[in-house]
Amino acid sequence: MSEATANMRARDIAGPGDYFDLLKPRVMSLVIFTAFVGMAAAPGSIHPALAAISLLAIAVGAGASGALNMWWDADIDAVMTRTAGRPVPAGRVPRAEAAAFGWFLSALAVALLALASNYLAAGLLAFTIFFYVVIYSMWLKRSTPQNIVIGGAAGALPPVVGWAAVSGAAPLDAWVLFGIIFLWTPPHFWALALFKKGDYERAGVPMMPVVKGVDSTRRQIFAYSIVLALAGVAPFLIGTTGYLYLVAAGALGGYFVYAAWKVLRAAPDDQRPAVHLFKFSILYLFALFAVILIERWTGLHG
Amino acid sequence: MADRRPEKTDEIKQRDRRNVAIALGLGAFIALVFAVTLLKLGGSVAERSF
Incomplete structure (x- = not known):
């Protein structure tokens, strides 16, 4: 086997980076930022370390819903030039693994947020993931041109989650x-x-x-x-x-x-x-x- | 069979990297839950009487 072929094979086997890509890091950055602004703007204060852990939990929750979206939409991603190189359509990560990864991280993120802040924030994060994965990805995306209008609610929730994490309320x-x-x-x-x-x-x-x-x-x-x-x-x-x-x-x-x-x-x-x-x-x-x-x-x- | 060895090595290398990442992730989660527990209990947890 030639060196070039061996290198190609190496790239076809999933490494940790492929699982990180499942979290849609670029979408995550906007979620982290808007959630952080929600936390900063909310009245009251929590321990800075608890705030940081809460923000991490929100970020992981957002990432988990990204992985679940890539699990469900692998067939769509495969035919779009923008997304054909993603780990699942490219064949590096099996669909079932993306699903397990996403559901597992969702549970961890919601549990961690419940521990670090409060149940309102954790409940809102769980609802955000549910709305993005079930309401948007599974139902609306393939059925109506209003898909991203209604589904946008999931992307809009992070500042509310952040606000609730700090203040325990959603005014x-x-x-x-x-x-x-x-x-x-x-x-x-x-x-x-x-x-x-x-x-x-x-x-x-x-x-x-x-x-x-x-x-x-x-x-x-x-x-x-x-x-x-x-x-x-x-x-x-x-x-x-x-x-x-x-x-x-x-x-x-x-x-x-x-x-x-x-x-x-x-x-x-x-x-x-x-x-x-x-x-x-x-x-x-x-x-x-x-x-x-x-x-x-x-x-x-x- | 000998010419299939490089492929296998790459596979094992990548699997090792995945295993290390999972170990680090779980370790980080445990450390976070421990840290949250201490922070939620408050500063005087070390001085409490049994």
Whole structure:
């Protein structure tokens, strides 16, 4: 056997890194960040070490639902260029192992969060995993173009989980942060779906551009971006945040609407505005939540 | 049979790496639960009378 063949074989056998990839590290980073902002913004305090362990539990819970999603959607991932290299469709990790890994880590994460913080936070984390895996992955994703709209609730819950972990409660302030991420999800994913339309078509996933067409999707993206920009200001209106946040939310929201407008007005075959909106939407969420953190650390909030 | 040895070695190497990762993960979980127990009990746990 030649050296090159031996090396190829080595890469086809799963190492620890493949199991780490099952946790969708890049999606996890946004979950960790928004959960952390929820913890920082909540009143009251817990021991810093307990806060760190709670955040780790939330991160592992998010990762576990990523692994369960890759277990359930292996057939879809295999036909989409973006996801064909993932450990399960690439054949390095058997489907059943991804399932066992995901369910086991879910249980550990929920138990650890219950021990480190409280049952409300642990219950919300368990609900988040259930919603993402059962409601979104198993049911909605393959059956309706509203899949990511409703499924977005799972991605929007982490700041509420973080808030509950620190304060033992889930007040309106936390749910307004939930609302922002919830309204952000459709324009974010539909921008992606616009320039990955062929992938979704081949995989038979009824994303909005596939079912209702590009024009309708562009109009809906624009409508959501206006509602999102308005919702972005809501934390200031109910007193969760201060004037620095108001200015930042106004500017970021304004640019979001502008970028969505460029998508709406783009030539039928021009994908660049959609790519730009997709990239900016990630920056938007990071920046908006970062400003909440900065306000807390500098004492500028209400 | 001799030409199948390299393949087997790679497989065992990867399995060893997976085993080490599982051991570290379980060890970390045990350490975390222990740490949480101490933190939740509070600072005076070492001075309690039986």
